[in-house]
Amino acid sequence: MMKKIEQFMLYHDLIAGIVAALEARDPYTADHSNRVAEMTQTICGYLHLSKEKTALYHIAAHLHDLGKIGIDDSVLRKKSSLNDEEWAQMKNHPVIGYNILHKIKAFEEISNIVRAHHERWDGNGYPDGLSGKIIPLGARIIAIADSIDAMMSSRPYRSAMSADKCRKEIEKNINHMYDGEIASLALKNWEGLLKKESTPVMQG
Ligand SMILES: [Fe+2]
Numbered sequence: 001m002m003k004k005i006e007q008f009m010l011y012h013d014l015i016a017g018i019v020a021a022l023e024a025r026d027p028y029t030a031d032h033s034n035r036v037a038e039m040t041q042t043i044c045g046y047l048h049l050s051k052e053k054t055a056l057y058h059i060a061a062h063l064h065d066l067g068k069i070g071i072d073d074s075v076l077r078k079k080s081s082l083n084d085e086e087w088a089q090m091k092n093h094p095v096i097g098y099n100i101l102h103k104i105k106a107f108e109e110i111s112n113i114v115r116a117h118h119e120r121w122d123g124n125g126y127p128d129g130l131s132g133k134i135i136p137l138g139a140r141i142i143a144i145a146d147s148i149d150a151m152m153s154s155r156p157y158r159s160a161m162s163a164d165k166c167r168k169e170i171e172k173n174i175n176h177m178y179d180g181e182i183a184s185l186a187l188k189n190w191e192g193l194l195k196k197e198s199t200p201v202m203q204g
């Protein structure tokens with residue numbers, strides 16, 4: 001019988017293959033997902049989570065935007081800002097990802113995290129309007145890592161935000177978008193978080 005952590009290693013390699021399929025359509029999302037996975041793992045360390053939980057959330061972070069595989073090219077690859085209709089389509093990606101991953105029995109918890117990664121602490125997120133600690137912990141961690149990476153990356157329709165400005169944005173949104181406990185830990189360890197100082201549970 002494989003140990004749980006060995007199982008996760010196997011899954012980790014499997015998902016690298018799945019994410020490569022996404023990369024073929026959307027290179028930005030694939031790179032972004034790798035960075036979010038690293039940052040998620042670092043935050044798990046600040047929270048002193050177990051190796052198993054850390055591995056699980058790391059994998060969930062790799063897969064968080066998998067549902068973008070189901071978004072039309074005209075929306076996914078658009079070089080300017082999205083209009084309302086296009087946004088409505090884009091906002092389906094957490095549910096599309098959930099629908100794909102939910103079919104894998106061992107990925108049940110991961111599928112729920114993927115579904116919830118755009119929920120907000122105050123309940124104003126999507127797709128289910130969950131709030132506070134009802135949002136799975138993995139999703140609350142990924143939400144912060146996701147925002148930091150997205151803000152600090154340049155996109156065709158806007159330039160990257162500075163580390164200082166990004167820090168202020170996170171701070172401002174504590175208890176609105178983000179779990180205050182997790183966001184405060186991320187801010188307290190800000191330099192290290194951006195430098196990826198984690199001791200890896202898994203590489204890549
Ligand atoms: Fe997303």
Ligand SMILES: [Fe+2]
Pocket residue numbers: 032036064065146
């Ligand atoms: Fe993302």
